[in-house]
Amino acid sequence: MVGRTAEAGRLTDYDAVIVGAGFAGLYQLLRLREVGLRVKVIEAGTDVGGTWYWNRYPGARCDVPSMEYSYSFDEDLEQEWEWSEVMSPQPEILAYARHVAERFDLRRDIQFETRVTAARFDDATDRWTITTDRAETLSARFCIMATGCLSMSNLPNIEGRDRFAGLALHTGNWPKEPVDLRGKRVGVIGTGSSGVQAIPVIAAEASHLHVFQRTPVYTFPANNRPLNDEIVAAYKANYAEVRERQRHSVAGFSGFNPKKAAITPTAVPDAAAKPGPPESGDTPVAKPKRRSRGLLDLDLDERRDAVAAHGPAVFQRYRDVYTDPAANEAACELYRELVDDIVEDPTVAEDLKPKGYPLGCKRQVYDTDYYETFNRPNVTLVDLHRDPLLQITETGVQTESGDVDLDVLVFATGFDAMTGALERIDIRGRGGRALRDDWSEGPHTYLGLAVEGYPNLFTITGPGSPSVLSNVIVSIEQHVDWITDCIAHLDANELTTIEATAEAQADWDERVAEAAKGTMYTAPSCASWYLGANIEGKSRVFMPYVGGVGRYRKICDDVAADGYRGFTLA
Ligand code: NA7
Secondary structure (H helix, E strand, O other), X not given: OOOOOOOOOOOOEEEEEEEOOOHHHHHHHHHHHHOXXXXXXXXXXXXXXOHHHXXXXXXXXXXXXXXXXXXXXXXXXHHHOOOOEOOOEHXXXXXXXXXXXXXXXXXXXXXXXXXXXXXXXXXXXXXXXXXXXXXXXXXXXXXXXXXXXXXXXXXXXXXXXXXXXXXXXXXXXXXXXXXXXXXXXXXXXXXXXXXXXXXXXXXXXXXXXXXXXXXOOOEEEOOOOEOOHHHXXXXXXXXXXXXXXXXXXXXXXXXXXXXXXXEOHHHOOOOOOOOOOOOOOOOOOOOOOOOXXXXXXXXXXXXXXXXXXXXXXXXXXXXXXXXXXXXXXXXXXXXXXXXXXXXXXXXXXXXXXXXXXXXXXXXXXXXOOHHHHOOOOOEEEEEOOOOOEEEEXXXXXEEOOEEEEOOEXXXXXXXXXXXXXXXOOEEEOHHHOEHXXXXXXXXXXXXXXXXXXXXXXXXXXXXXOOHHHOOHHHHHXXXXXXXXXXXXXXXXXXXXXXXXXHHHHHHHHHHHHHHHOXXXXXXXXXXXXXXXXXXXXXXXXXXXXXXXXXXXXXXXXXXXXXXXXXXXXX
């Protein structure tokens, strides 16, 4: 039954162990406590917050509007919490996570500064043994991975990487103490979301910044600004409806237009629609209208007018841009014109223009003054295609054209996404089989929630679920609620284990692959972390489920309503 452990009394025995105290782990702890489980959370950091604990780099902020990137489970919390900006900076999101931990008294069940190294299922006892880097072992009936999708930093194997005698930092593992970059010569390797957010802020502080760019990025203006009282009031008055819309939307966004203080009819979620990229930065004030026209239906002047009036985010309004390669290339062409409009030096502008891969292949990046930064006299762009990086030296970075001396070298080189944090743990299922082996050619899951051969193991926002393609807090809450209901169901029916069947898992794998077909995510020229393409030796498999948050929720709910179809309950 819920709350009882096989060997109650031993302090290391729990009903559930949760790995990670980010947004997923915190909410899972709260829910499992509510249904009477004895729970322990193991967290590597010294505090809660997950992504928002580790990613403290200058300029780090959410690219989803905060009024929607927040928990929905508690009405008082959402009414009382105050966000200061449309898209909040990292310290504020971390403060929110800490507030949640205090408010719901969560810390007493979290063990900090401890990393889970292994988790092994015992066929004889139907329990998990979880080992930590403090040489402790914990026993639990359920092992819940709240390890995050972007939590395993990728430090590329560049020749001489560890030789640098200055300060070397990774954006995803930034020190807690402030790093003073004033007067320093700084180099940034990488121009994804993290690099694009950090570069303008570092440039304003450093004496000189060198940006080492391998692939130019498509980035849309974030249009971030302070939140005004009317917008906040409109959201708070309509939160119940906003949250319900988010849950049944394509990407976890409500389509709420606070200026009209009503739910806009144009943004009625359409779970059947093939989604484009996650909608982000331009919300909530100007939400793209339903995509009925194609970009190719417009003549060139009309296209230019649309971009001039609304910026590049306007591409999200056209139904063909994310599905038709010709329309996509037309959009990219207009995008490159915008770079010319902002960047003064024509060579630098040319180097910054993304080419050869489609818009919508990678996760959309949102920026504040990214291109403008390259007009500063203290910023140098190093195009690694023209001037390849040879090695990192004791004093800086050596490219074909010469040495760049640096005091600080920042790796904005991303993450081993979606599977990295899970595979870092030695997870062993039935008969000692290893998850690392089972996933050697890409992850296999049922619904992104469970893995065949690994009973009572749950993966919150795991590969095969919408996770990174959505406003992730919406997806976290959905998974946590589903897992909690599932555990309560097992206990109510005096069942010990739940395990995905091999058939259900194979079908789901196929469905995940099928959903991504024909999108820019899987275009032949696309190499993204969604595909594992950023990690040397990682299998190229498109990992998240593209079918949309609303549709996915319905599938999960139907599975549960159907007696947990596709699972074996014992
Ligand atoms: P990303 O989006 O994976 O970006 C990493 C960047 O680092 C990207 O520009 C890479 O170039 C570059 N990179 C990686 N390895 C190298 C080497 N060896 N040499 C030069 N450049 C390299 O990570 P982010 O942290 O920016 O963002 C990840 C997610 O976090 C983001 O999508 C949001 O969801 C939040 P490449 O494109 O591989 O040529």
